[in-house]
Amino acid sequence: MANDNSHDKPSSIGRRRAIQALSATGMLSALPGWFNFANAQTPSKRLTIRIGADISILDPARIFQIENQSVAANVYNGLVKYDQATNEIVPDLAESWDISDDAKVYTFKLRKGVQWHKGHGAFTSDDVKFSYDRVLNPDTGSAHRGQVAGIIDSVETPDESTVRFVLSGTNAEFLHKVTAFNHGWIVSRKAVTEMGDKYNLNPIGTGPFVFEQWISGSEVRLSANPDYFEGAPKTAELLFRLIRDETAAAIALERKEIDIFFAMQQPEVIERLRKTAGVTVLDREASSTVNLVINTTLKPFDDIRVRRAIAHAINRPALVKGFFRDTKYEARTVLTGAFPEYSEDVPDYPYDPELAMSLLKEAGVKNLRFEITTPGLNPYDKFVVPVANDLNQVGIQATIRVLERGAYQQARSAGNVQSCITSVVGPPDPSAPLVTLYARQSFPPGLNSARYEGVEDLLQSVSGELDADKRRAIYAEIQRKTMEDLPVLPLYADRLFMAHTDAVHGLVQNSMFTVQGYSVSAQGA
Amino acid sequence: MIRSFLSSMIRLVVTVVGVVTVTFFLMRAIPGDPALYMLGDYATADAVASLQAKLGLDRPILHQYGLFLKQTLTGDLGSSVVTGQPALDEIVSNLPWSISLAVLGMAIAIVIGVPLGITSARYQGTWLDRAVMVTALLGISFPVFWIGLVAILGFSHWAGLFPTLGAGNGEFWNELYHLILPATVLGISVAAYIARLTRSAMLEVLGQDYVRVARAMGISEGRIFYKLALRNALVPILAVISVTFAWSLGNAILIEVVFSRPGLGSTIMKAVLSRDYQLVQAGLLVLATAVVTINTLFNFLYGIIDPRLQKR
Numbered sequence: 086m087a088n089d090n091s092h093d094k095p096s097s098i099g100r101r102r103a104i105q106a107l108s109a110t111g112m113l114s115a116l117p118g119w120f121n122f123a124n125a126q127t128p129s130k131r132l133t134i135r136i137g138a139d140i141s142i143l144d145p146a147r148i149f150q151i152e153n154q155s156v157a158a159n160v161y162n163g164l165v166k167y168d169q170a171t172n173e174i175v176p177d178l179a180e181s182w183d184i185s186d187d188a189k190v191y192t193f194k195l196r197k198g199v200q201w202h203k204g205h206g207a208f209t210s211d212d213v214k215f216s217y218d219r220v221l222n223p224d225t226g227s228a229h230r231g232q233v234a235g236i237i238d239s240v241e242t243p244d245e246s247t248v249r250f251v252l253s254g255t256n257a258e259f260l261h262k263v264t265a266f267n268h269g270w271i272v273s274r275k276a277v278t279e280m281g282d283k284y285n286l287n288p289i290g291t292g293p294f295v296f297e298q299w300i301s302g303s304e305v306r307l308s309a310n311p312d313y314f315e316g317a318p319k320t321a322e323l324l325f326r327l328i329r330d331e332t333a334a335a336i337a338l339e340r341k342e343i344d345i346f347f348a349m350q351q352p353e354v355i356e357r358l359r360k361t362a363g364v365t366v367l368d369r370e371a372s373s374t375v376n377l378v379i380n381t382t383l384k385p386f387d388d389i390r391v392r393r394a395i396a397h398a399i400n401r402p403a404l405v406k407g408f409f410r411d412t413k414y415e416a417r418t419v420l421t422g423a424f425p426e427y428s429e430d431v432p433d434y435p436y437d438p439e440l441a442m443s444l445l446k447e448a449g450v451k452n453l454r455f456e457i458t459t460p461g462l463n464p465y466d467k468f469v470v471p472v473a474n475d476l477n478q479v480g481i482q483a484t485i486r487v488l489e490r491g492a493y494q495q496a497r498s499a500g501n502v503q504s505c506i507t508s509v510v511g512p513p514d515p516s517a518p519l520v521t522l523y524a525r526q527s528f529p530p531g532l533n534s535a536r537y538e539g540v541e542d543l544l545q546s547v548s549g550e551l552d553a554d555k556r557r558a559i560y561a562e563i564q565r566k567t568m569e570d571l572p573v574l575p576l577y578a579d580r581l582f583m584a585h586t587d588a589v590h591g592l593v594q595n596s597m598f599t600v601q602g603y604s605v606s607a608q609g610a
Numbered sequence: 611m612i613r614s615f616l617s618s619m620i621r622l623v624v625t626v627v628g629v630v631t632v633t634f635f636l637m638r639a640i641p642g643d644p645a646l647y648m649l650g651d652y653a654t655a656d657a658v659a660s661l662q663a664k665l666g667l668d669r670p671i672l673h674q675y676g677l678f679l680k681q682t683l684t685g686d687l688g689s690s691v692v693t694g695q696p697a698l699d700e701i702v703s704n705l706p707w708s709i710s711l712a713v714l715g716m717a718i719a720i721v722i723g724v725p726l727g728i729t730s731a732r733y734q735g736t737w738l739d740r741a742v743m744v745t746a747l748l749g750i751s752f753p754v755f756w757i758g759l760v761a762i763l764g765f766s767h768w769a770g771l772f773p774t775l776g777a778g779n780g781e782f783w784n785e786l787y788h789l790i791l792p793a794t795v796l797g798i799s800v801a802a803y804i805a806r807l808t809r810s811a812m813l814e815v816l817g818q819d820y821v822r823v824a825r826a827m828g829i830s831e832g833r834i835f836y837k838l839a840l841r842n843a844l845v846p847i848l849a850v851i852s853v854t855f856a857w858s859l860g861n862a863i864l865i866e867v868v869f870s871r872p873g874l875g876s877t878i879m880k881a882v883l884s885r886d887y888q889l890v891q892a893g894l895l896v897l898a899t900a901v902v903t904i905n906t907l908f909n910f911l912y913g914i915i916d917p918r919l920q921k922r
Contacts, residue, residue, distance in 0.1 A: 139880055141692045142648070149650045226661040228652045282694040301700050302707075302872035302880070303777060328775055328870040332759065336767045337774045491642020491885050498646055498653060509651065521651060530646065530653040 130321040132589070132607040134345040134600055135334045139327055140305055143288040143296070144277075145270035146220050146227040151348060151510070151598045154267070156305055156325060158599040160202075160290035161272075163265025164193050164213065164248075169593040169601060172423070172513045174260050178208065178271060178291065179248075188257045188551055191250040199314050201273045202295045208273070210242040215274040217250075229268035231526065232517075236262065236548075255549040257556060261514035266597060293318045293603040303327055307602075319591070319606035335584075338364060344589050344607055347600045349582040350463060352410040358584045365587070367594045371579035372423045373510040374416045375465070376522070377457065377472070380503055381572050382536045385450050392571040394444035395455070396434035398479040399472055403436070405577050408468050412582065416575035418564040419509065419518050423596045426515040428561035431568040441479040458486045459506040460493040469506060472576070500529030500536070507532055508579070512597055515560055520544060522573050523563070535572035618906045622899070629898040630682065630891055634675055637887050643667060644691040644885040665691055678891070687895065688888040690881075697892035700877065705896065707777055708874040710785075711793055711862050716855055718797025719804055724847060726801070727808025732835060734813060742805065749802025754861045758795045758868035765791055775870035792869040800858050804850055811846040815839045845916050852908035856901045 136152045143157050166177040179193035199208040217240045220227045236256055241249040252259060263269050276289035288296050293315070294307035305325040311317045326343060328334040331354045338346045339361055349355055349366075359366050377395075385391050405413050420427045445453065455476060459465045466487045476483035488496055497505050509518040509532065520527060523540050527533035543563045550556045567573065583594055591604045645661040646653060662668045666677075681688060687698045730742040766774040778785035815821065816839050824834050863875025874893060881889035 141884065147648060149648065149652075223656070223660055224664075226657065226664050228649045228657065230657065231652055231654055282689065285694045300872060301704055302866075302876045303870075326776065326870070327872075329867050329876075330759075330870070333762060333775055333868065333870060336762060340766070340770070340774060342774060342776075489642070490883060491647060492640070493642075494646045494650070495641040495643070498658070526654065530649075530655060530658055532651055 130319075130607060131324055132320045132322070132345065132602055132605060133324045133326055133343045134347050134602070135328045135337065135343045136305075136325045137327075137329055137331075137334075137348050139302055140286075140299060140325075142285055144285050145216070145268055145272060146225050146229065147285075148267055148270075149228060152325075154597075155347065155599040156296075156307070157270055157288065157290075158265070158292075159294040159307055159323060159602050160288050160292045160296050161265065161270035162291045163269040163271060164195075164263045165260055166265040167513060167595065167597070169595045169604075172596060174264060177265050178213075182260075184259075188255045188259070189252050191252070191259055191263075193248050193250075193263075195246045195248065196314055197246055199291050200312060201276065201291060202289050202310065205273045205276045205289050208271075208291050209245045210248040211245070212274050213248045213271055214240040214242050215277070216271045217268075219272070219277070220268045227268065232268060233262055255551065257551050257553075258514070258516060258548050261512070261516070264512060264514070266512045294323050313603075315603075318603050320602055323602045338584060338586060341586055341588070344586055345592065345600060345605075346584040348598070349584060352412045355412055355582050356410070363587050364584055365589075367583045367585070367592070368412075369581050369594045369596055370414060370421055370423045371510075371581045371598060372421055372513045372518075372596045373508055373579045373598075374419050374421055374518070374575045375506065375508040375577055375579060376419060377574040377576055378505055378507045378522070378532070378535045379572060379574065380501075380535055381570075383503060385448065385453065386503065388448045388450070389571065390444045390448040391450055391453070392574075393434065394441040394448070394479070395476065395481070396571060396574050397437045397444065398441035398481065399475045399574070399576070400436040401576060404468060404471060408471055409464075409577065413580050414578040416578040418568055419522055419573060419575050420515055420560075420564060421578040424513060424515050426557055426560040428564045430561060431565045434571075434574075438475075438479045445480065453481045455481050455483045456486055456503045457483060457506065458488060458493065458496055458502045458504065460490050461487045462490060465506050465508075468576075497532075497534055498530030500534055502534060505534055506576075507534070507573075510579075510598060516544070516548065519560075519563055519567075523567055537567075537570065537572035539570045539572070540566050618909070622902045622906065625902050626895060626898050630895050631675075633891050633894045634678060634887075635671075637882075637885070637890055638671060638674075640885075642885050644887065647884050648692060682891075682895075687892040690886050690889045692884050692886045692889075697886075697888040698896075700889060701874065701892045701896050704872055704874050704877045707872045708859070708862055708866075710789060711796065711865065711871065711873060712855070712858055714789055714793035715796030715800065715858055715862070715865075716851070718794055719800035719854070719858070720851060722797060723801035723804030724808050726805040727847075728812060728840065730805065730809040731812035731816065734809075739809075743809070746802040746805045749798055750806070752799075753864075754795065754799045755864045755868050757799060758792070758865055761791055761795050762868070777871045788871075792865045792871060796858060796861055796865050799861055800854050803854055803857075804847075807850040808843070808847050811843040811850070812839055814846075815843045818842075841915075845912050848908055848911060848915070852905050855904050859897065859901065 138152050140153050140156055142148050142153055145157065145161065148154060148157055162178045164177060164179040165174050168175050178196055178199065180196050181194045183192045195210060201208055217237060219225050220230055221234055221237060236252055238251045238253040241251065243249060273289050277284050280287055286299055293310055293313045295310050297306040297308050299305050304327060307323040309318045309321050328337060331349065331351050334346050335354050335358055337343045355366060358364050379386050379392055381387055402415060405411065405415050417429060418431050457469055457473060459469050469485050473483035473485050496502055509521050511517040521532050523533060523537055524544050525538045525541055528536055540563050543559055547556055547559045550559060581598055585592055588607050590606045593604060644665060645658050645667065649657050649661060689695060690697050690700060726742050730739045733739050762774050766772045772791040773788055776788060778788040821834060821838060824838055862873065863879060866873040866876040874897060878890060878893040881893060
């Protein structure tokens with residue numbers, strides 16, 4: 086009842102809209118799309134990129150999903166960014182930075198003369214402060230608050246081109262938290278404040294492309310920012326086109342209706358395009374793994390022997406070679422080879438059904454029922470079939486519960502699934518997947534549905550360690566310990582595929598699963 | 611006339627309120643919620659709770675329903691939970707795509723289906739009849755998305771006659787060009803259905819006593835067929851068309867996905883998957899209004915064709 090006023094206010098506008106809707110449904114001849122825009126655009130130097138799902142949120146505080154992130158990556162900048170090719174942290178909006186000896190204060194010197202898109206004024210340190218304060222404010226409902234809350238104590242702006250982050254403790258890896266990705270993308274105070282809810286799909290950035298138009302269910306249009314601080318992009322327009330079906334997207338690429346096929350998954354489609362003349366297929370090891378997370382608080386899975394038996398029973402190399410036809414990599418830990426912190430010095434669990442059976446016997450487990458909960462999305466609902474079959478071979482009665490995505494999230498968040506298939510996607514920040522999967526703070530509804538807390542102290546200490554070598558040693562220890570305790574069995578490391586036509590030059594594939602149009606030039610249509 | 615118009619309006623309101631109510635509770639009955647969807651991998655108990663509070667999902671469900679009804683009555687269908695944009699705007703902006711697809715699809719279906727059904731009835735039992743009916747059976751049996759994929763492969767990929775995807779660039783001819791293949795695929799699947807029902811409607815009339823009398827009176831077979839039988843079969847044929855129209859809106863969802871076209875179907879589908887309650891409600895409200903309106907229009911049409919039905 087308290088909200089009555091806010092509901093009464095927009096009623097007249099709402100009524101007008103309803104009348105418009107009714108008249109549109111009534112008059113079947115009303116086809117505004119055909120008459121409204123006489124689109125006289127020249128198609129030259131336009132880059133068309135396939136996306137597999139529609140965009141929904143372009144506000145960095147709440148952004149999620151690779152389609153949103155791919156659009157945002159072309160519109161926004163961060164203080165620093167990952168080099169597309171090497172994942173090295175390089176300057177973006179910050180020209181340089183200074184880290185205090187105890188790694189508690191990070192001071193960034195900002196570029197001067199950077200302008201916000203569409204006349205929203207000059208970029209200043211105040212916008213940086215606004216962006217981070219906004220993510221930290223619980224009322225914003227930011228999905229990424231957990232990445233910075235408890236780490237950042239305050240954000241200060243000594244002058245217009247200097248911003249200082251004061252941290253609550255020593256953190257040698259703080260730069261990872263201010264890279265151009267998700268909450269690291271800087272927004273304009275003026276634009277966000279003025280637009281309110283509308284900002285979500287009308288993003289204002291400083292990046293190489295300006296957001297122009299979103300046509301729901303169809304396309305997203307960005308235009309080149311001629312004043313971009315690193316120089317104007319080589320392409321006049323980026324057009325993200327929604328094509329859900331991968332086969333249809335492959336045909337469209339072959340017919341050159343699109344230039345770049347982003348987020349290719351199906352092995353058949355990859356094989357097909359590899360054989361197509363005039364098409365180049367790119368691939369890169371991702372910074373994400375797909376895992377079987379086992380609830381360590383449920384009997385008998387609290388017994389390490391049972392978890393190890395499961396690991397030995399699953400033929401993971403065959404999964405990669407047979408099921409995925411080598412379009413994925415084998416994984417040894419939840420950090421992939423894309424991370425410099427990746428360690429091979431971890432316990433391995435080779436395929437050994439005999440050993441699995443004897444481990445089960447040792448643990449005194451008979452007629453074990455094991456349920457794997459997985460989302461009903463390709464390939465998660467399919468590759469679990471050979472996995473369950475492997476488990477059945479050693480006498481574990483494995484069943485698969487495929488749930489529609491929303492229902493899967495609900496089940497996983499409730500925290501009482503026996504096991505589930507979980508993938509972790511994110512920037513090449515080593516602490517991100519480790520915290521997400523192994524930390525107490527990620528207990529359900531977070532991703533730690535294993536309810537594992539064996540590396541809590543190591544996770545705490547790693548960011549406080551100033552010495553890079555020692556930090557790496559701690560990461561190696563976290564990987565060794567978690568693979569020994571085995572709350573999470575990495576099934577495979579993801580590998581990202583993209584394809585493009587011969588007209589596309591300069592496309593660099595990154596490991597974050599976004600597509601960046603800045604360096605790309607497109608010839609012809 | 612006025613009375614029947616009023617009763618149609620009442621029917622419209624009752625149906626729409628019913629559909630919207632069922633949608634409201636059904637969406638909340640299925641597992642999953644928008645806060646979890648949006649927070650995804652980074653969900654913490656605090657974040658979920660605060661987002662749910664922000665979206666008003668923490669209130670008792672009947673309270674939410676009351677609020678929703680009140681807002682709907684004032685014409686405010688709320689904002690999309692996910693994007694924060696007015697739900698009705700997104701639905702309305704997608705409407706022209708769906709209407710053009712459904713209308714052209716139905717036109718093609720009628721142009722193909724009705725003559726085929728009539729021909730089949732005329733030559734009942736011959737090879738022509740059997741050929742038409744088997745073809746129609748195939749048309750019904752093959753799922754529309756499969757026909758769509760085959761059409762893309764055949765006409766776009768191999769023959770290179772049509773674009774594979776999208777809805778065009780805003781110019782009339784370009785959009786029509788993009789529309790032809792999906793509308794034809796939609797039309798064919800509905801045409802098969804119309805052909806079969808037209809045939810049986812015709813055969814039923816041809817078996818009536820007055821047709822036998824007419825034959826006994828020596829009236830020519832052609833005259834009996836087109837003057838007597840066809841006119842009387844027109845009402846059931848129209849009924850079939852009005853029912854298949856609603857059905858074709860359902861098929862249009864699949865067509866939209868296969869041909870990567872924007873439209874109501876794909877928008878509602880997306881909204882269901884992301885648990886975007888407001889968007890689903892707005893979409894189904896518009897869809898239900900469309901279906902009821904079409905059926906009402908057809909009801910009036912029956913009256914014009916067959917004045918006996920006006921009295922009722």
